[in-house]
Amino acid sequence: MSHPGNNTAHRSGLFLTSLSKYILKQHLGPFAFACGLIVFILILDVVLQMMDQVLGKGLAFGVAGRLFVYNLAWIIALAVPMAVLVAVLMAFGRLSADNEIMAVKSSGIGLMRLVYPIIWAAALLTLAMAFFNDRVLPDWNHRARNIAADLRRRKAAVVLKQKEGVFIRELGTYSLLIRRIDEESNKLYGITVYDSGQPGAPTTLHARSGELRIFEEGRYIELTLNDGEYHRVDSDHHENFVRGTFARQVIHIEDRDRAFNQYRSSYRSDREMDISAMLDAIDNSRAEVRGTMAVMDSSVREFVAAAVGPNGDGSAPEDGKPADLRQRADDLKDRLNKHWRLNKSRQRKADAFLVEIHKKFSIAAACLVFVLVGAPLGVIVRSQGAAVSVAVSLIFFFAYWMFLIGGEELADRGYVAPALAMWAPNIVFGLLGVALLRITAFDKPLFPLRGRRPRERADGGEGEGSS
Secondary structure, X not given: OOOHHHHHHHHHHHHHHHHHHHHHHHHHHHHHHHHHHHHHHHHHHHHHHHHHHHHOOOOOHHHHHHHHHXXXXXXXXXXXXXXXXXXXXXXXXXXXXXXXXXXXXXOOOOHHHHHHHHHHHHHHHHHHHHHHHHXXXXXXXXXXXXXXXXXXXXXXXXXXXXXXXXXXXXXXXXXXXXXXXXXXXXXXXXXXXXXXXXXXXXXXXXXXXXXXXXXHHHOEEEEEEEEEEEEEEOOOOOOOEEEEEEEEEEEEEEOHHHOOOOOOOOOOOHHHOOHHHHHHHHHHHHHHHHHHHHHHHHHHHHHHHHHHOOOOOOOOOOOXXXXXXXXXXXXXXXXXXXXXXXHHXXXXXXXXXXXXXXXXXXXXXXXXXXXXXXHHHHHHHOOOOHHHHHHHHHHHHHHHHHHHHHHHHHHHOOOOXXXXXXXXXXXXXXXXXXXXXXXXXXXXXXXXXXOOOOOEOOOOOEOOOOO
16 A cells, blocks of 8 residues: 555656646747747848848859858857747746746745756757857858858959959950959949950950849859940951941850859858867967967077176177167067067967857857746746737847957957856846846845844734744
8 A cells, every 4th residue: 555645745746747848838839939030030131131242143042042041050049049038038927927827836836846947948958059059150150151252252343353454265255354343333444355256357345334244153144335336347248347336235155164163261260160179279379379488588588698798797798889789679679579469469369269169158058047037037027928028038138148249349358358258148147037036936035134023913913033
């Protein structure tokens, strides 16, 4: 026969397990909604920024699609922590508005028991986002930058800038001379075209201005000529020379050998490197600093040895003069200043890598911090609508992001340690979340007053603790 207490504990355990599942389930819908909404907003901004660049260069949809997908990495890295805050606010706001939290409390289960499963889920999400920020985000950032760099190269004026004033003979049956190129407006000036596609002497075209556009990943080129003239030999009567003018003429050039080849650069910035690569870069920078310090120390020792003389009594060396020592002192000062500036630059570079390393984990840990903030805020706000939750979340995330950006700027300049700069937002918001949980979960004031007199009972007697 089972003990009644065991049955009670068993039923309580089943209830808590079911309650945890219920709480987690209440967050799935709001999290999916918030994540989709935030990703859509950020993607819309990216699309609007890219539209002019992509459509203006005739880039194939496949390449544009890859650029779009690779830009999703940083969007996801930002959207997930924001979505966690919105989801927790919405879920606990609805539970509070429907008095479900009060009902659970009346059964002897505190608010913290409702928050625990969300904390565990947020911890797992933090680990997943830390892996994503270290392994996926840098590589996708690097690929996106390579495609963006190729887009800039695909702009006709940029592609042809290095050919300004030089005959271009690799355009099929056409040879092209452009005397001046305006990269900003994509305009060409002083254009001469030789068309050798027909038998006999080539046709020559001169134009005051024009524009060149690239299509189908560079396979097709459209050259528009404005305000020009043409010269050619009559194919039937070779002794006749034909000359004419035109206001506008369009030439289509097919050049299959110039298919789009994605630009690939081996260089990676700090946001395109994983933690292992950045740690190696930090070690290299610090080794360079130590090497430069050794050179500076050696230079100073050599100067001191020359200044004090071979006997160490301050007498000048036999072949040395005071003027020579002053010149050497000035040279040493210049070298030391140069090495000092170089070391300062290397140290800032190492600090920038440290900032990026800590930021990868700090942003991921925001998922956990926002649970601590969002749960009590949801109970306090008691709102079932998404609009209020999204608005409150945006305010908090904006403050968090400004805090993070400010810390990054200070750390990059060497004013604050990288670890402190990147983790300060989580520390501040985490403490705020703990304080709010103390207020809402335990019905305790944030700063309890000591020595407070016990409250009197309704019958006029003193409460517990009176003598």
